[in-house]
Amino acid sequence: MELSWLDGPTVGAVREGLRRVAPELAEGSIEPRGLEPSDDPQWCAASAVVDGRFVVKFAWARPPALRIWYQARILAALRTAAPRLPLPEVVTVARDPAMLIMRRVPATPFFRVRHLIGPAERDRVARDLATVLAELHDPGVLREISEAVGPLPEPTAHATTDTLRARFGTLIRPDQRELVLSWCDRADTALAAPGRTVLVHGDFHGDNHLWDRETLRLRLVVDLETAGAGEPEFDLRCLPADCGIGLFTETVTHYEKLTGTTLDVDRIMAWHLRTVLGDALWRAEAGVPLPDNRTPAQWVDDLSARFAALGTA
Incomplete structure (x- = not known):
């Protein structure tokens, strides 16, 4: 048909x-x-x-x-x-x-429950996030999906570092421009060698995992239209901003225990940089407000705070 x-x-x-x-x-x-x-x-x-x-x-x-x-x-x-x-x-x-x-399942996007996550709930939420990603990233899953669906696309971030170098500087303060260029150099270094290949969701942000508002347990993973073959770090690239650094690092710890593999946080942050600044870039150039109605310069300040919290440049 x-x-x-x-x-x-x-x-x-x-x-x-x-x-x-x-x-x-x-x-x-x-x-x-x-x-x-x-x-x-x-x-x-x-x-x-x-x-x-x-x-x-x-x-x-x-x-x-x-x-x-x-x-x-x-x-x-x-x-x-x-x-x-x-x-x-x-x-x-x-x-x-x-x-x-x-x-339809009665559940709430993560963005609308994250403010409810306190110290008592954080470990449980991190474990739920890690469990879903570990299940998806199992090597056997990629093999079965490839056999059933055929060749899979490779998802990528919103912008390349070359695009960010060429066009992002006009959107931010002069004192931020060298910093962004240095981040792009670091991202290129982090991603220079290929990573492992697994089945990735491709767009694992806070609107695409739904939660029970009362129990704060993950109920549903949605919108797999960009699923493909990529590295595990790519699927965690939204978590530093969506979850905050504390919940993000706990999720990484649980993931590594569940899978027996190691995640490269520098690679995650390289994808995070390209995703966050790429999102800000296309919105600014299209005249579309950023989701939180702030400015690209403020998003750079946020990124700087996340890098500092992780102890990375």
């Missing part, structure tokens, strides 16, 4: 798609998320909560339709390769139009 997608970013188009894919849901309530027009076909995708019980992913252009189908195949393969991973329950998958329908 040929792959197709919705006619446009409207609730009506979503409902028409449901009539073709899951008729029993077509007349239910539809609460869209991110249903906005885009000039870039890469971002012509969104999700919706249907009937309060299901999450539907859909697209109105070919590139995101391909990602939806890819994610569906990854989820199906992981059910066998890593059955203990807390993944969404897939209800329906379709190609015409591309839709992925999953059962």
Whole structure:
């Protein structure tokens, strides 16, 4: 069956798609998320909560339709390769139009519970994060997924260090520019040699792991559309900012105990640098506010504090 997608970013188009894919849901309530027009076909995708019980992913252009189908195949393969991973329950998958329908789970993104994590909860939260990543990064999982899905892409950070050297300096204070250049040099050194290769989530930030607000236990890992073959350190690159350095280092410790392997914190921070500054760069150049409504210069100050807390330059 040929792959197709919705006619446009409207609730009506979503409902028409449901009539073709899951008729029993077509007349239910539809609460869209991110249903906005885009000039870039890469971002012509969104999700919706249907009937309060299901999450539907859909697209109105070919590139995101391909990602939806890819994610569906990854989820199906992981059910066998890593059955203990807390993944969404897939209800329906379709190609015409591309839709992925999953059962909704009452859980909260990490960004909305992290302020609740105190000293008493930190070890448990770190263990949950480490356990999920250790399960995903098991070498046998990569083999099984590659056999089921075929060649996997290699996820990468938002920007290269060459891009940051060339374009980021105009966004920050003059006294920060040499510092950023030195970080880019250090990142190049850290990543000069190849690392181990595992299956990585590819976008393991605080909106993509969901938690029980009462117990502070990890309930669900979502949005595997960028899953691919990469190094373990790549998947931990968001944690220094999302979790804070204390929780991040405890997660690293638990991960190493669970896997019997060592993580290179310099590599994690090299990916962290490229991700954080790359995110700030594209948003600034596109005229899009940073998520916390601060400035790239303030993000550089945050990075400097994280490097200092880790005892790295």
